[in-house]
Amino acid sequence: MASLRSSVQLLRTAARQGSRSISTRPSARQNAAPILMGVVAAGAAGYSAYKLWDGKRVNLAEAIKTVQEAIPSNTVSAAALPEAQPSVYSQGKDHAVYMWINLKPSTNAREVARVMSKLQKYVDEVCDPSLKDEDDEVLAGVGFGPNFYAQVAGKTKETYVYPHRKGPLGEMPSSAGDVFVHAKCNQVSKLFELAQVILKNLPKESVANYEDIYSFVYRNGRDLSGFIDGTENAADEDDRREVAVEKATGGSYVITQKWLHDLNTINTEKDKTLEGWVGRTRADSVELPRKTITSHVARMTGGNGFNQPKPFQIVRQSMPFGTLGGDAGLFFIGYAASPRNHEFMLDRMVGAGGDGHSDDIMRLTKNVKGTYWYFPGMAELKQLE
Ligand code: HEM
Numbered sequence: 577m578a579s580l581r582s583s584v585q586l587l588r589t590a591a592r593q594g595s596r597s598i599s600t601r602p603s604a605r606q607n608a609a610p611i612l613m614g615v616v617a618a619g620a621a622g623y624s625a626y627k628l629w630d631g632k633r634v635n636l637a638e639a640i641k642t643v644q645e646a647i648p649s650n651t652v653s654a655a656a657l658p659e660a661q662p663s664v665y666s667q668g669k670d671h672a673v674y675m676w677i678n679l680k681p682s683t684n685a686r687e688v689a690r691v692m693s694k695l696q697k698y699v700d701e702v703c704d705p706s707l708k709d710e711d712d713e714v715l716a717g718v719g720f721g722p723n724f725y726a727q728v729a730g731k732t733k734e735t736y737v738y739p740h741r742k743g744p745l746g747e748m749p750s751s752a753g754d755v756f757v758h759a760k761c762n763q764v765s766k767l768f769e770l771a772q773v774i775l776k777n778l779p780k781e782s783v784a785n786y787e788d789i790y791s792f793v794y795r796n797g798r799d800l801s802g803f804i805d806g807t808e809n810a811a812d813e814d815d816r817r818e819v820a821v822e823k824a825t826g827g828s829y830v831i832t833q834k835w836l837h838d839l840n841t842i843n844t845e846k847d848k849t850l851e852g853w854v855g856r857t858r859a860d861s862v863e864l865p866r867k868t869i870t871s872h873v874a875r876m877t878g879g880n881g882f883n884q885p886k887p888f889q890i891v892r893q894s895m896p897f898g899t900l901g902g903d904a905g906l907f908f909i910g911y912a913a914s915p916r917n918h919e920f921m922l923d924r925m926v927g928a929g930g931d932g933h934s935d936d937i938m939r940l941t942k943n944v945k946g947t948y949w950y951f952p953g954m955a956e957l958k959q960l961e
Contacts, residue, residue: 657817658826659954662696663717664911665816665828665891668806669760672895673767674789674832674907675774676945677755679724683782685754689728691777692718692755693960698777699759702769714766716759718957719830719949724754728960729952733822736829736915736948743926745938748833751945756832758893758909764790789834789907791895799906800896801842801940803854804861808873809892820891820911826953829915831890831922833908833946836898841940853936855880872937875924888917905941915948 898904
């Protein structure tokens with residue numbers, strides 16, 4: 577389902593790419609053709625939620641032709657950039673685990689860093705690399721809180737401090753955190769296993785507390801509010817890398833927030849009201865031509881114009897989680913090449929973006945936890961061994 581979910585995004589990006597003259601990184605676009613064909617073909621049968629593309633009915637043959645025409649044949653190679661961890665800009669899977677770990681003050685941070693630098697080894701333990709296929713592969717990455725990373729590796733290129741924010745529609749508490757693992761897989765049991773392996777390998781008595789949240793794809797990629805989440809996310813691999821990865825290091829600055837949804841409001845408010853809060857239609861995610869400055873889309877893009885140019889972007893990999901007996905909501909996670917991208921968006925959500933307006937999305941959900949992490953590049957992670 578996750579790949580079906582992204583097929584429309586891939587098509588859209590591929591079509592957009594057609595207007596660019598030359599690519600500096602050939603891989604994704606060249607590789608996109610067979611992948612896109614496969615995704616389109618696989619998605620064709622019984623995938624009704626995305627029959628509408630930008631509000632228009634899509635003819636499959638025409639869509640494939642658009643993709644073929646959009647793939648340039650004259651791409652050139654660029655020097656290799658430092659590698660990012662596997663979770664950073666890869667596409668989503670059916671499930672993810674978000675593992676948020678706080679260490680005891682007495683813990684030897686270097687020892688923990690050494691353990692976490694072997695994350696790929698633990699992944700290989702739960703998913704034998706010689707047998708794995710796309711369906712059971714695990715894509716994982718590890719991030720560190722600013723205090724922890726300063727102790728084990730020194731300074732990052734940019735500082736990333738997450739302040740407590742408070743606005744008229746709610747707060748964004750700043751929660752502590754030392755180590756964070758984001759792992760994605762189509763089989764949730766593998767993620768459960770991975771979380772256990774990680775905890776088992778951490779030094780004895782090192783963990784003060786932790787939370788492991790297991791998420792799922794809901795109705796082909798919708799948030800629990802019923803809105804499609806991710807429509808405007810960068811879809812093409814090159815674009816995702818550009819947005820999410822710091823060029824010099826391969827590192828990524830990551831925001832994580834736990835949001836608890838008010839399902840009563842979601843289930844009783846009129847569609848029109850909810851759509852006004854988001855700035856898109858609920859059924860098929862069409863952008864409202866006229867929207868308020870307090871709508872989520874207007875807050876995130878910096879204005880309420882239609883198709884507003886975006887001053888900042890992030891690669892969102894958020895997913896629904898929860899139970900009806902307990903809490904349910906969205907685990908928000910976004911990757912960016914700079915923490916400034918997150919700052920712009922968060923400030924504009926809580927009325928600190930300069931114009932005094934807050935984000936109406938906070939009328940249907942409540943933020944209970946949040947912080948920033950640095951996901952070091954692969955070479956930086958290796959240095960922690
Ligand atoms: C529970 C909280 C949230 C919910 C339910 C939510 C839901 C949505 C939905 C339905 C959309 C429209 C479709 C799309 O383009 O994906 C959207 C767009 C977006 N959201 Fe959120 N979101 C939440 C929190 C956040 C936070 C905390 C941030 C940033 C720190 C954020 C950043 C964005 C961005 C950048 C867009 C794309 C705007 C555009 O380019 O049109 N969202 N979100």
